[in-house]
Amino acid sequence: MPSLSTALARALTVTAATVALAGVTALPGAPPAAAAPLPPGVVQLGDGEPCPPATLCLYRDYGFSGPAYGIGAGYAIDLRWLPMPGHGGPTAADNVSSWVNRTAGVALLIDEQGGRTRPLFPGQHLEEPVPLNDTVDRVVW
Incomplete structure (x- = not known):
């Protein structure tokens, strides 16, 4: 026994x-x-790591710092799939303050709650304006 x-x-x-x-x-x-594997087309970046070529990068904090991910051109990603603890919640959804688009395509930043879609053009860097900070839920192309 x-x-x-x-x-x-x-x-x-x-x-x-x-x-x-x-x-x-x-x-x-x-x-x-x-940890659950990341979706196809997504890589995790180090804190403050520069955005690699042909990648859309998102950073939790202003100044392109804090936890970060890179999304390959053309991959539609729900940011709720990306773990990112912070003041916006446990995922990257509603938790991103800085973006870099090093792809050749226009990334669309979608805020589902606010009903807004904003373009991020090739070569564009963006630090979210205060009214739109921490609002993006999905990225599509």
């Missing part, structure tokens, strides 16, 4: 697996779950 500690460890393992399947990342004190 298993000891109480062995039975408890098994129960916690089953509970953690069930919670993970339900979409909860971890129980308090449990090791962190593996």
Whole structure:
């Protein structure tokens, strides 16, 4: 017969697996779950890393700094797919203050709540004006 500690460890393992399947990342004190892979066409950048060629880059903070991602030209991305803890929430949606478009295409920055779509032209750098800061939810081309 298993000891109480062995039975408890098994129960916690089953509970953690069930919670993970339900979409909860971890129980308090449990090791962190593996990060979900990024969508195709997206790379994570280091804090303040310059935007690579042929890439649309988004930065959480003004000054092209803080957590950042690069999106390859032509990839439509829902920013809720990109983890980015900050004052706007746990993802990049409604949490981006700076943009750089190093692609040859026009990226459309979509704010679903405000009903706005704004173009970001090739070669353009943008630090969001205060009224529009932290409002973009999706990027399409």
